[in-house]
Amino acid sequence: MSSPTDRPAPVARAVPRVLSIAGTDPTGGAGIQADLKSIAANGGYGMAVVTALVAQNTHGVRSVHTPPPEFLREQLDAVSDDVVIDAVKIGMLGEAVTVAVVRGWLDTVRPPIVVLDPVMVSTSGHRLLAADAEDAVRRLVPFADLVTPNLPELAVLVGAPLAPDWATALEQARRLSADTGAIVLAKGGHLEGALSPDALVDASGRVAAGLFESTGERVATVNTHGTGCSLSSALATRQAQTLDWVRSLTLSKHWLLDSLRHADALEVGTGRGPISHLHALWSVAAQNSPAPPDQKAPRPLW
Numbered sequence: 001m002s003s004p005t006d007r008p009a010p011v012a013r014a015v016p017r018v019l020s021i022a023g024t025d026p027t028g029g030a031g032i033q034a035d036l037k038s039i040a041a042n043g044g045y046g047m048a049v050v051t052a053l054v055a056q057n058t059h060g061v062r063s064v065h066t067p068p069p070e071f072l073r074e075q076l077d078a079v080s081d082d083v084v085i086d087a088v089k090i091g092m093l094g095e096a097v098t099v100a101v102v103r104g105w106l107d108t109v110r111p112p113i114v115v116l117d118p119v120m121v122s123t124s125g126h127r128l129l130a131a132d133a134e135d136a137v138r139r140l141v142p143f144a145d146l147v148t149p150n151l152p153e154l155a156v157l158v159g160a161p162l163a164p165d166w167a168t169a170l171e172q173a174r175r176l177s178a179d180t181g182a183i184v185l186a187k188g189g190h191l192e193g194a195l196s197p198d199a200l201v202d203a204s205g206r207v208a209a210g211l212f213e214s215t216g217e218r219v220a221t222v223n224t225h226g227t228g229c230s231l232s233s234a235l236a237t238r239q240a241q242t243l244d245w246v247r248s249l250t251l252s253k254h255w256l257l258d259s260l261r262h263a264d265a266l267e268v269g270t271g272r273g274p275i276s277h278l279h280a281l282w283s284v285a286a287q288n289s290p291a292p293p294d295q296k297a298p299r300p301l302w
């Protein structure tokens with residue numbers, strides 16, 4: 001079985017080929033659809049393998065359909081048999097058998113950069129990972145370079161109660177990193193307060209002597225659907241460009257905050273809407289759009 005230490009060293013690439021392995025969101029705010037936009041917005045070429053089809057919108061999850069495991073492996077092999085993969089982002093896995101297929105594929109292909117977003121429960125409270133698959137995800141963590149749990153996911157991964165404050169979250173992240181060898185991005189989106197803290201925690205001290213905190217303002221918006229998916233895809237993309245986790249987090253957070261600031265203008269859905277992944281591209285497109293059509297009355301046809 002592979003581990004982050006027995007894979008080929010990654011090579012920096014201006015436009016990396018980034019594969020998202022995740023579930024879907026037909027409203028485009030989370031899951032694979034968000035990942036593809038996030039990868040593109042951060043300068044990568046996005047590819048996608050679907051683990052689960054999720055009927056959801058900005059209000060919540062209605063139902064989940066899981067394709068057969070053999071078909072998941074066919075999708076994964078179809079990509080890796082043809083394309084050199086610079087980085088992988090793993091999101092919703094859903095079931096233990098899905099975790100096993102992804103783990104088997106990782107062991108065969110050994111992609112140079114792996115980011116694992118251990119998706120467990122949607123913001124609306126719907127399980128996106130079966131309870132009996134939590135252990136399989138825990139055992140998948142050593143196969144990732146970076147794992148990006150929110151606070152409830154961090155608690156499950158270390159088998160502890162939900163961290164009541166940021167200091168306890170950092171302590172749990174340090175424990176997870178020590179136990180698995182992965183770098184942990186602890187995310188404070190679920191805390192309250194004027195700031196939304198995040199931190200790279202690395203028990204082995206490879207990254208910023210063990211701790212790098214990136215604390216940004218908390219944007220006053222309800223439209224935060226898919227922030228975790230979007231951030232982990234941005235991180236996979238930026239790491240494949242820079243080979244530097246601190247720089248990757250700084251670039252990704254800068255983009256995420258701007259995407260949150262532009263979220264309300266999208267007006268997508270009536271619940272917890274998406275962030276504006278492509279706001280920078282759209283402002284350039286608006287500047288380059290043709291002059292409005294001539295407003296003169298149309299010439300009669302006869």
Ligand SMILES: Nc1ncnc2c1ncn2[C@@H]1O[C@H](COP(=O)(O)OP(=O)(O)OP(=O)(O)O)[C@@H](O)[C@H]1O
Nearest residue numbers: 150187188189190196217218219224226227228229
């Ligand atoms: N209102 C906000 N303003 C600024 N940053 C935020 C806000 N909400 C979340 N974030 C940031 O978004 C990222 C994702 O954090 P969060 O803890 O919400 O993850 P998550 O629960 O996995 O996300 P998801 O909503 O996709 O399930 C973190 O960088 C966090 O700091």
Ligand SMILES: Cc1ncc(CO)c(N)n1
Nearest residue numbers: 023024030031092122226
């Ligand atoms: C497919 C999918 N992955 C992750 C999340 C969590 O944001 C979601 N709502 N849907």
